[in-house]
Amino acid sequence: MTRDSRSDEVMVPCGRPTVAATSIGVAALSRLERDGVGTIEGSYRDALNVNFARGMVSFVRDHVQKGPINVGLRLPPDMLDMSSLGLKAGGEVKVRGGSVELGGGLEVTLAPAELYAPDTHFNKEIGSEAEIADNLDVMVRTAIEHGNTTGLGSLLALILDEASSLNSGPLNMFALAGLRRLARVENAYGRGERGDIAGAVRDCIGLGPGLTPSSDDALAGMILACLLFEANRGIENGPARVLARAIEEGAIGRTTPLSQEYLAQAARGRGGEVAMALCEELFTGAPASVERETLRMLALGESSGTDTVVGIAIGTMLSIGRRTRLDGGV
């Protein structure tokens, strides 16, 4: 099958290339609204993280999922990735009149960007507990089969309440350490005591591999699931808000700045596009869509996707009033 190549857009770099942002998260937007200067926190292959006065913004290649602090960019063809901008931590980034000077000669215009402002309200009604439990089963099994176990993935088999033949592999040192810590968070959540919850969460921050450590991804998943469940069931003053506050406060100083940001956003019910879609399918969708979104989630990062699924699973169990087997089995 011979094929003609589609004509590639060739940008001849001359002067300062301007790049249009394709998407902008709601928190990123508020952080870039006013003119000012930011400091580069870290430069990575897929992202450039910059601290502004009102918080961090993550400039990412546009194949990265949309997120509340993300600004998606379509890079010119001669630019391999974000790290090829040659920027380093401590460098300056200027915002002026809706444009961002990223340095490395690249200027970003924000105006064309599509706003990513995830809605906590689902399009359909939440299913019954039995339906959610079925979807949860699909999500956990899919994650066991296709997920990554360098973080907390090996805890997956302990989350569902039947002692089934599920086996998610041997526990690495982080999963071992995470096991009792997550169990403690679960128990505290069940009792609803603010002090207990805060203490349990503090002890669970910053554990495991990744720029967003595994336990942070799990907590983010957990709180998203709990908040979205409560928001869509019309539950006010539920335990999710207590957990959210504990997570936002507990993260300060105990983990990487990026992870702190993600946890703060999750604590407000704002997740990345994939996490929001997965939660929505889990609570309102059919098993096939749950599987599809789970696979999308698992593809994120190294173990980030799997670790987030661990958290979503625990949060879902808590929301439908069930206990996991993290606490030494039932």
Place this chain on the structure above:
Amino acid sequence: MPGKSSILTETLVVVNIGVSTFADDLRTQNVDVVQVDWRPPAGGDVEMMKLLEKLGT
């Protein structure tokens, strides 16, 4: 490297040599891709290329 292909059990990391839209489609699926800005060897002269190959370059 003896033994079976390992890509079925590993995360794909792709080097795309040729049409760049294939790389775009892979990135849409969150696959790591390095796009090679390929140029024909020996200035596109196939005979010359074959000679160079024979010489082991």
Place this chain on the structure above:
Amino acid sequence: MKISNALSKLPGVAQAAVVMATELNRRVLSEAGFADAVIGQASTSDMVVAVEAADGASLDSAFAEMEKMLKPSEKKPGEASPPTSLDEAVERRPDSNLAFISVPGQFAKREAMRALSKGMDVFLFSSNVTREEEVELKAVSKEKGLLLMGPDCGTSIINHKVLGFGNTIRAGTIGIVSASGTGLQEVSTLVHKAGLGITQAIGTGGSDLSEEVGGITMIQGLDLLEADAATKVIVLISKPPGPRTMQKILSVAAGSKKPVVVNFLGGEVTAPKGSGLRMAGTLEEAASIACELAGAKHVSAELPSEILSQARVANERLSVSQKYVRGLFSGGTLCYESQVILRDLLGEVYSNAPLNPTYMVQGEAPSKGHCCIDMGSEEFVEGRPHPMIDFSLRNIRVLQEAKDAETAVVLLDVELGFGSNDDPAGQLSPAIGKAMDFAKGAGRSLTVVASVIGTDGDAQGLAKQEEVLRKAGVLILPSNAQATRIAALIAKGNAVLPKMAGVG
């Protein structure tokens, strides 16, 4: 961080972890016995690489490996030039494991050989690679235990990622090895439509099963699926192979402990006695046998009665001159499958890629008799985008068939997924509308029948595409085989029925 994966695979390394030095991680590492002093000095923005190895030598080589992976690329800051060769690319990403090659055919072997020499598997999309070169390449890939998918391989789905053309298919337990791209697409989407899913779909390239090549990649694919715990059923797809190669493939397949379904389209193949192999006559049958073997309830291939009535009515409305089925395909294997089915129901079929060489026609010539044209073949595609992307030629052809008084029914395949047009239905509908209006104006009733090869996971969306086509008056069937049978029914009427599978 892929560093931890690469390090933990080194000989003598018990475990490797790459973590940020948060307070909790520092504590866990200390408790696990890693060097206290170093960790004590690290702060949250530092990255720690912790390696547990059997002896000093293994530890040293692990750290050497790590240095290599962390070495920044040679680019100067602000200067970002993409690699201009495979070698450069691999220097930047030493963990690269697959080369996707779509350079012009005369240069393809060289790139593929280089990739194999670096221990990478290869997806070779390029065509116009000589048979000789293919044999050379596959001798090397076989020896190294690497997969060479191609040449002329348009489709694979590896670890649920689509390479080249292809659809988003649910994960499941069925593994596919296919020498045909659109065959792979049809079977995988039918599996998905049945509610099941796949593990891997390995393309072998169109000439893997020739006598010279001997099915090297298909056999490797078979072995891999045999060893893959998640795969419970294996499906093999190809046009009829060379006789020696066929025997080889069948005997390897017969040795499998898993059930194997074989579809050597149109070939007169019987399974070796006692082999346990299941032979399928069509892609549709291959998918449904595989699904049953994977645990799905038996679904009868019965055509829905409203479609049957619509077809009969369409047949009754034909004017006297209208006699023939005119198939216009973007998928070569589907063109082939339709010919196999139509030959059985209607008699010989003309084609630019015919089953029977006597019935060869030039692709660009007007259709003759019952006719199936592969619009993805050389004469159409030279210097233009493939018909899955560019519908202009096919649209023109649809109108031409409508203007031909002998056309009773037009048969189409519509592929969705990666590599295909963003909106195939939207591309086709206006032309179909015009065609049907023209026929009506000329006092003829023209039916257009199509199958959509896709899923709702594809960007184009199966349901939406089918809806748009239905609104344009197209009769939609869930598989190419069923669409073909209905087309035959429309053209020939009830005379066809006794021979037709799936009519109750």
